[in-house]
């Protein structure tokens with residue numbers, strides 16, 4: 001069997017609200033605009049990525065979600081959950097989603113079952129080979145759900161809000177995913193830390209400027225990518241479940257930042 005390409009990227013941070021989901025969906029948009037086919041795996045029971053991509057869980061017309069594919073854990077089970085995103089145009093053509101729902105929380109209590117951490121990896125087997133990139137949005141935790149993602153991923157990116165707690169949460173995510181003992185437990189020795197991406201950056205804040213300057217020392221200069229600025233239009237687009245391109249010219253600066261990050265991501269994972 002041909003070797004699977006290394007195109008699965010986990011986006012995580014132990015801290016909440018640092019831009020993991022916002023960056024995941026906007027990177028998906030930038031990659032799609034550049035002609036790439038993207039699979040977004042929403043692996044947070046909050047299901048924010050699913051809603052923002054127009055695929056909230058509807059109890060009156062339930063569909064298969066990340067929770068069911070992990071409960072099954074059968075090789076290839078993830079195929080049953082894939083839906084196109086509900087954005088228009090190239091996004092609908094090129095961005096697919098494995099949506100989430102709150103029930104994903106119930107997978108945590110199964111963590112002690114044999115091979116429990118391999119369930120997402122197994123469910124994705126043979127399913128995402130046709131995509132150029134698989135982006136996996138983690139919950140703000142290093143617990144079982146994030147471990148399921150890390151067991152399936154090839155690369156890890158942490159979003160760093162340049163504040164004390166944001167840097168600490170990002171550092172814990174990095175330290176967790178490069179620890180050889182953890183990699184052995186995850187049965188994923190090839191997993192590689194790819195980048196610390198400063199997110200929600202406001203350069204007018206002294207604290208942000210200070211913490212940005214510490215990042216190369218913590219993560220290594222080559223692993224610190226250009227920052228994503230904090231812009232209200234990112235929040236507005238997320239609230240309206242629309243791509244940034246639907247927000248007109250005021251989204252230009254934010255889109256340029258996500259485009260640059262997507263281009264760097266593509267370059268690094270295809271090198």
Ligand SMILES: Nc1ncnc2c1ncn2[C@@H]1O[C@H](COP(=O)(O)OP(=O)(O)OP(=O)(O)O)[C@@H](O)[C@H]1O
Nearest residue numbers: 016017018019020021022140229230231234235238
């Ligand atoms: N670059 C940005 N500029 C401004 N607002 C942003 C940006 N990125 C994300 N946001 C907004 O900030 C809030 C938190 O972001 P987001 O939901 O992406 O964080 P998260 O790390 O995924 O949170 P959680 O840990 O709860 O999953 C959201 O309202 C989101 O729309």
Ligand SMILES: [Mg+2]
Nearest residue numbers: 020021044048
């Ligand atoms: Mg999130």
